[in-house]
Amino acid sequence: METSLDNTVVTRSEPSLRVITSNATQKNVKTAGREKRSHRQIRTESVFRRSLVIVSLCMVVLVLGILITLIVQSVPSLKALGVGYLWGKTWDPVRDIYGALPFLLGTLLTSFLALLISVPFSFAVAIFLGEYYPKGWMPDLLKNAVELIAAVPSVIYGFWGLAVMVPMVQKLETVIHVPPVGYGIFTSSLILAIMIIPYSASLGRSMIQMVPSSLKEAAYSLGATRWEVIRSVIIPYTRSGLFAGVLLSLGRALGETMAVTMVIGNTTSMPQNIFSTGNTMASVIANELGEADKHVYNAALIELGLVLFFVTVVINIIGKKIITKFSN
Amino acid sequence: MSTRIKYRIGKSTAFQALTVVLSASCVIPLLAILFYIIKAGITKINWSFITNVEKPVGEMGGGVAHALLGSIIIILMAALIAVPIGIMVGIYLGENKTSKLAYWSRLSVDILQGVPSIVIGIVAYIWMVKPFGYSAISGSIALSIMMLPIVVRSTEETLKLLPDSLREAAYALGMPFHRVILKVIVPCGISGILSGVMLSVARIAGETAPLLFTAFGCQFLSADIRKPMETLPHVVFKYAISPYNEWKELAWGASLILLLWVLLLNIITKVITRKWKVQL
Amino acid sequence: MESTIVKAVNYNSYFGDNHVVKNVSIDIPRNNVIAVMGPSGCGKTTFLRGINRMHELIPGATAKGQIFLNGEDVMEMHPIFVRLKIGMVFQRPNPFPNLSIYDNVIAGYKLNGIKLPKAERDRIVEHSLTRVALWNEVKDSLTKKGTFLSGGQQQRLCIARAVAMEPEVLLFDEPTSALDPISTSTVEELFHELKKNYTLIIVTHNMQQAARVSDKTAFFYLGELVEYDETKQMFTNPRDTRTQNYITGRFS
Numbered sequence: 001m002e003t004s005l006d007n008t009v010v011t012r013s014e015p016s017l018r019v020i021t022s023n024a025t026q027k028n029v030k031t032a033g034r035e036k037r038s039h040r041q042i043r044t045e046s047v048f049r050r051s052l053v054i055v056s057l058c059m060v061v062l063v064l065g066i067l068i069t070l071i072v073q074s075v076p077s078l079k080a081l082g083v084g085y086l087w088g089k090t091w092d093p094v095r096d097i098y099g100a101l102p103f104l105l106g107t108l109l110t111s112f113l114a115l116l117i118s119v120p121f122s123f124a125v126a127i128f129l130g131e132y133y134p135k136g137w138m139p140d141l142l143k144n145a146v147e148l149i150a151a152v153p154s155v156i157y158g159f160w161g162l163a164v165m166v167p168m169v170q171k172l173e174t175v176i177h178v179p180p181v182g183y184g185i186f187t188s189s190l191i192l193a194i195m196i197i198p199y200s201a202s203l204g205r206s207m208i209q210m211v212p213s214s215l216k217e218a219a220y221s222l223g224a225t226r227w228e229v230i231r232s233v234i235i236p237y238t239r240s241g242l243f244a245g246v247l248l249s250l251g252r253a254l255g256e257t258m259a260v261t262m263v264i265g266n267t268t269s270m271p272q273n274i275f276s277t278g279n280t281m282a283s284v285i286a287n288e289l290g291e292a293d294k295h296v297y298n299a300a301l302i303e304l305g306l307v308l309f310f311v312t313v314v315i316n317i318i319g320k321k322i323i324t325k326f327s328n
Numbered sequence: 329m330s331t332r333i334k335y336r337i338g339k340s341t342a343f344q345a346l347t348v349v350l351s352a353s354c355v356i357p358l359l360a361i362l363f364y365i366i367k368a369g370i371t372k373i374n375w376s377f378i379t380n381v382e383k384p385v386g387e388m389g390g391g392v393a394h395a396l397l398g399s400i401i402i403i404l405m406a407a408l409i410a411v412p413i414g415i416m417v418g419i420y421l422g423e424n425k426t427s428k429l430a431y432w433s434r435l436s437v438d439i440l441q442g443v444p445s446i447v448i449g450i451v452a453y454i455w456m457v458k459p460f461g462y463s464a465i466s467g468s469i470a471l472s473i474m475m476l477p478i479v480v481r482s483t484e485e486t487l488k489l490l491p492d493s494l495r496e497a498a499y500a501l502g503m504p505f506h507r508v509i510l511k512v513i514v515p516c517g518i519s520g521i522l523s524g525v526m527l528s529v530a531r532i533a534g535e536t537a538p539l540l541f542t543a544f545g546c547q548f549l550s551a552d553i554r555k556p557m558e559t560l561p562h563v564v565f566k567y568a569i570s571p572y573n574e575w576k577e578l579a580w581g582a583s584l585i586l587l588l589w590v591l592l593l594n595i596i597t598k599v600i601t602r603k604w605k606v607q608l
Numbered sequence: 609m610e611s612t613i614v615k616a617v618n619y620n621s622y623f624g625d626n627h628v629v630k631n632v633s634i635d636i637p638r639n640n641v642i643a644v645m646g647p648s649g650c651g652k653t654t655f656l657r658g659i660n661r662m663h664e665l666i667p668g669a670t671a672k673g674q675i676f677l678n679g680e681d682v683m684e685m686h687p688i689f690v691r692l693k694i695g696m697v698f699q700r701p702n703p704f705p706n707l708s709i710y711d712n713v714i715a716g717y718k719l720n721g722i723k724l725p726k727a728e729r730d731r732i733v734e735h736s737l738t739r740v741a742l743w744n745e746v747k748d749s750l751t752k753k754g755t756f757l758s759g760g761q762q763q764r765l766c767i768a769r770a771v772a773m774e775p776e777v778l779l780f781d782e783p784t785s786a787l788d789p790i791s792t793s794t795v796e797e798l799f800h801e802l803k804k805n806y807t808l809i810i811v812t813h814n815m816q817q818a819a820r821v822s823d824k825t826a827f828f829y830l831g832e833l834v835e836y837d838e839t840k841q842m843f844t845n846p847r848d849t850r851t852q853n854y855i856t857g858r859f860s
Contacts, residue, residue: 037721037722038502038504038686038688038689038692041504041507041688041720041721042504042686042688044504044506045504045505045506045688048505048506048509049505049506051416052416052417052419052420052423053420053429055413055416055417055420056416056417056420056421056429056430056433057429057433058413058417059417059433059436059437059440059476059480060429060432060433060436062436062440062473062476063436063439063440066443066447066448066451066473069451069454069455070447070450070451070454073454120350121350121351121353121354122354124346124347124349124350124351124354125350125351125354127347128347128348128351129351132344132347132348142351142352142354142355145354145355145358146354147594148358148591148594149354149357149358151530151534151590151591151594152358152361152534152587152590153533153534153535153536153561153564153586153587153590154534154535154536154537155534155536155561155562155564155565155568155583155586156361156365156534156564156583156586156587157361158565158568159564159565159568159579159583160360160361160364160365162568162569163364163368164360164364194357194358197354201354225336225337225339225340226340226343226344227336227339227340227342227343227344228336228340230343251442254444255443255444255445255446255447256444257444257445257446257536257537258536258537258561258565262565262568262569282444282446282537285446285450286446286537286540289450289453289540289541290540290541290544301450302450302454305446305447305450308444308446308447309443309444309447312442312443312444312447313439313442313443315442316438316439316441316442317435317438317439317442320438425667426667491702493698493700493702494702494704494705495665496662496665496696496698496702497698497702497703497704497766497769498704498719499662499665499687499691500660500662500691500695500696500698500770501691501692501695501715501716501719501720501769501770501773502688502689502690502691502692502716502720502773503688503691503716503719503720504688504720507719507720507721511719512704512706512719515706516704516705516706
């Protein structure tokens with residue numbers, strides 16, 4: 001069947017037939033060599049596929065490894081101190097008393113205060129870039145400036161805070177009659193507030209830009225003002241997205257280490273008010289892990305890391321889930 | 329116009345003005361920081377600052393050469409570890425959107441992205457420092473873990489944006505999977521992948537927390553990756569919190585170098601994204 | 609008697625549980641132009657993509673049955689061999705955006721890592737571009753990017769890319785649906801030239817095109833091969849009422 005050729009073709013066009021046959025033999029020679037190397041290719045292909053799978057598996061193993069490492073290394077502290085560790089008010093490694101409450105409180109106070117300060121600004125940026133002025137050189141400048149805020153290393157924020165913010169807060173504290181230390185939870189919150197603006201601002205901006213213009217136009221056509229459109233269309237539509245942005249900012253604030261360590265004062269007593277000095281979980285780890293030679297001391301600090309890990313992971317995963325849901 | 333409408337329009341304008349004012353005031357602290365660092369740092373930077381190493385307190389003319397070298401070595405090693413792994417995972421996730429492994433792997437990347445740098449530092453400390461002591465390589469490992477999610481994500485997103493027609497064209501020519509990826513998909517998405525790599529480098533270049541108890545810091549010019557090594561962000565920290573004024577002065581100079589270095593990386597990222605983009 | 613080059617026997621393909629191509633058996637003779645037509649969603653493109661095993665690239669896609677190329681079952685072969693012998697041209701022109709026109713033509717060699725001497729490469733490029741009547745238009749801009757060409761030129765470049773591999777069969781998936789009328793007629797003229805050396809299988813939902821260019825026509829409806837015959841016969845005197853309804857425009 002296959003070798004016999006169409007008679008009509010032969011009679012109709014002799015020359016083209018010759019082309020076919022010559023091509024065919026040429027093809028056979030070529031494909032023979034090609035097939036040989038293709039076998040090699042197929043082997044490489046499966047090696048490549050397999051290594052992609054293995055490396056991707058390593059990502060999962062890495063995260064599990066981090067989790068397991070933290071848990072295993074916290075065991076001495078979990079055993080010696082129990083759950084009460086998290087509610088203990090005293091931290092005194094010299095006398096082997098470990099209570100993490102001052103640091104939990106310090107972390108919560110600084111983070112939420114920072115959030116409170118930064119949210120109006122980050123939402124303003126989000127609305128400014130997402131709704132009022134999406135294009136032009138001014139908004140481009142603002143967008144780049146906000147990105148730059150995220151790019152500046154945290155140790156530089158800390159140093160600047162040390163040199164500039166601390167004296168300023170000192171003056172403020174003199175005016176409102178609290179001990180003029182300058183260092184403390186309030187100062188940390190101010191620095192943190194600046195640092196976390198970009199996270200909720202850029203997410204909020206992209207969410208606001210995703211609001212269908214038909215919705216906005218419907219409101220405009222009913223005679224709504226710009227503010228009314230923002231309040232009754234854009235904000236309700238993007239509410240979950242804006243919330244996710246706030247969560248991501250919070251995650252950043254909770255884990256931020258260097259800037260806070262440099263301006264919070266690093267005292268281990270319970271914070272009395274927002275102007276007291278204190279420590280966050282991250283800053284106490286940064287300060288003490290290097291010199292924590294005692295077994296339980298070391299484990300207690302690692303357990304703080306474990307808590308920090310859990311809290312930030314949960315916050316981030318919730319934030320990410322909201323974003324994915326919103327984007328679809 | 330009725331007063332009611334006037335009131336509503338007024339309210340709208342007021343809100344717009346408020347937005348503009350609040351947005352503009354976000355830039356103020358940034359400008360203040362940039363201004364302050366540049367003003368305080370520019371007088372400290374000179375040739376001997378860049379070429380000398382740390383001097384004991386009281387001696388003049390200390391520099392940051394050891395920290396510059398250390399930063400470069402540690403960042404390069406971190407990139408060497410994280411970039412190939414990150415790109416491979418990114419390729420896997422970009423090409424396998426629905427597999428079970430992709431789901432877990434993607435979740436892992438998401439988790440990793442949210443882990444505070446100090447926690448990564450603890451883990452590197454436990455893995456590397458507890459058994460082997462402080463070393464530059466332990467710092468690189470900590471930083472590479474921080475780079476991974478950024479490289480993975482940008483690679484994955486880039487590959488997802490490439491049209492399927494490109495893959496089909498390549499497969500239809502009888503190309504095996506690895507050639508489709510390495511010869512067609514990766515070259516077409518190279519700007520996205522590279523900008524992700526640069527972004528991740530920019531991100532870790534200023535990290536201090538994971539280095540505190542891994543690379544640890546040292547006073548001498550050292551290129552031995554098994555020994556402690558100084559880095560630029562760490563030297564800023566060390567000098568800044570020291571009680572000595574000479575050291576604080578040095579910290580301003582080091583801050584300015586660090587800031588310029590991080591800014592440069594960010595600008596390179598932007599340029600790559602814009603210039604190297606393959607027109608689809 | 610004509611020689612059969614591609615032969616499908618009880619070929620079925622699925623997307624997950626969705627049975628898209630149902631029990632298709634067909635004999636395709638060498639050096640012919642075969643048009644595959646039918647309403648959208650009838651499985652014609654899926655069938656075409658089954659012939660060079662492109663179908664299985666889609667997650668969840670599976671296939672059963674046999675497709676023979678020169679008597680060899682392509683379902684048993686590694687897809688790479690199949691695709692080296694069966695070229696494909698897609699609905700939208702898809703030149704490689706990172707490659708020049710020249711490199712696009714020899715992409716099948718270059719990207720597969722097949723090393724050829726410069727003279728041989730030049731010959732293949734000129735030969736392939738001549739075959740698709742593009743040589744005169746682009747011979748002075750071979751170093752420009754493939755995406756720099758117009759839509760019709762890009763599509764001919766893609767045909768040249770497939771032709772350069774010297775395949776035995778060329779599959780076309782609605783090759784002119786994204787082109788303007790003038791480019792369409794240029795591509796259609798090519799089919800007459802190309803069939804001297806290759807066997808062409810063209811999926812189209814344009815009946816006039818099927819009537820103009822093909823020797824034989826296959827009509828697909830709801831995943832089944834309803835009718836397969838000489839094009840003239842099919843358009844003048846269809847045997848199946850469904851074919852007749854389609855041709856006369858009673859449904860589309």
